[in-house]
Amino acid sequence: MTMQAVILQNGGLELAEVPIPVPGPGEVLVRTLANGICGSDLHCVTHSHELAAGVRAVTGGDLLDPDRPVVLGHEFCAEVVRNGPGTEGTFAPGTRVVSPPMLARPVPVNLGFGGVEAPGGYAEYMVLTEALLMPVPDGLTSEVASLTEPLAVALHAVNRGALGDDDVPIVIGCGPIGLAVISVLKMRGIGPVIAADFSPARRALAAELGADIVVDPREHSPYDSWHEVAAVDDPARYGRQTALFPTLPFRPSVVFECVGVPGVIQQVLAGAPACSRVVVAGLCMAEDRFLPTFGVLKEIDLVFSLYYTVEEFAQTLAHLAAGELRAEPLITSQVGLDGVVDACRGLSDPEKDAKVLIVPAR
Template sequence: MKAAKFYSALNIQIEEVQQSKIDDGIVKIAVEWAGICGSDMHEFLAGPFFAKSKVTLGHEFSGTVVEIGAGVTKVSVGDRVVVEPFYSCGDCDACTEGLYNLCKKVECYGFSDDGGFAEFVTVRESRIYKIPDELGFEVAALVEPTAVALHAVRKSQLKSGDSCAIYGAGPIGLLLVQVAKVIGAKEIIVVELSEERRKKALEIGATHVINPENEKPVKEINKIVRGGVHVAFDAAGAESSFIAALASLRHTGELMIVSLWEKNVSFSPNMLVIGERKINSSLGYRHNFQEVIHLLASGKIDGSKLITNKIYIDDIVKKGFEKLKNDKTQCKILVTPKESNI
């Protein structure tokens, strides 16, 4: 079967590999669609960070069960499914507290074990969720990143009637917009360089957008919300966005870091002390896939708005990773191993 193998930064290769055997408790899935994530881009541009050498990338994917191992009872052949890619040790302090995404030994399909940029993928039964017929395979591939956004908002102090600023309108930033809208945020302000992404943000629920290239975000935010926002989400992962997000906060406001970082940042702790502001962070998700499936299937969150391109697996480097690197009009690019899907 075909699979996209990661070797090192700027080195992803499409190879013919053997399909994995099915062991007890393991399920084989024929992949329909898999999304290229920002964390995949980090690996491609500057990795390895989390990805093992020669691993098949892809942790946002949907597909159909085609084979099950002994003891599998949760799913059957023919079921339409998505996969929660994290799997943890189950024994450490974080796991016993239910915080399995914080497990010190956490592993993830697409980084530590082969993922969904392939014709078939084998996963543990416990990581699989069935999807309803009204949720198409393409949008279902966005369950994983939507779970990231939902976890970040739920973990933050944002509540109905509050204001928020979102720095960065890539896939996670745009999903943050929709989740903030679902919970009833009054002002949802997006700071983004790309004109196309600013337009998309307004289309899906942002109340205001700011171009940081020719506007000063903090000044503009204070014009919209006197004193600053209740919560600022950093989905950009740059020092400039980090500093501006902190400065955008009202007293007792919260900066929620959602992005991954390639470089360190420097800031004055006085930005926190003065005003009793705080910094929080969010890693992935936990215990929310079923809720996300409902939000997407019901249309409360419109995942289709994020999909800007669909490509065949053979083109994953040039039309996928390189396109996302060079073309900032792109948002979510989906990859399929099935030529019939294109």
């Protein structure tokens, strides 16, 4: 039996017929209902060898083999087809599920970066680990449920920011992760939220998701906006102060860097208020440089964020199901498997789309 899948090989994407994967011990076969195209997928298409080498250098392990066909896709909602050997049958066929994109095998597989034998969501069928499955509640669409993964990334980034109730957040970059961070901040009642992006379409989405102040950095500095709204008269609400910056009558600030382009961290260090916490959520695939003096003299806390815990993933699903976390505006297009190649090309234009969903049944 074969299925359709979009495979990455030789530096490009193509639609192909591949074998339907066979579930191993403790695994289930599922049918993909919806899968989001992630920025890291696009990076993988153009920089697969650099990505593989970087992960190997940091972790000593292999994320993917760029010399073999890869089936991308790690933001998915799926439907159980059948339970494999050694499963408990917890989820009956037809049950809609989401899962952290990991196969818990003796040698774990990062779904979305594996080969055709362990495909990600750019395919009609996948295999998933039963113990990691989470049922999608009735009333939550498969499309929104597929956003659990990227929103869990945002929830983890906000957790890494350790914001207090009086912090004023600044979101730099309103791509899918920046927009998701805005949604999480608004859910938690933290604000006012300041957002900045060069794209008019993405600024409009930021406002729709709840950003209180949205600026075009070519016309207005987001840090000037912070000074305008964070000023307070009550010393009890002042943020942390230092010997070099002893009188700062402002609420604390947390800056989320959600761009992932060389040079942006330095821009943030230069512009951010003293004593800020900076959370780097943008995945930069190239070498970057910044001047530590800016961070040292301002005593800026620089925090890096990636992925989430299983608990954070489950919390995100619960927030979506309860209607507490807005996600629908993120979805700007849907395509079938035959539209993936063109959709990936189109995502280079920020005015066209934010989050494109692959719906294999289309």
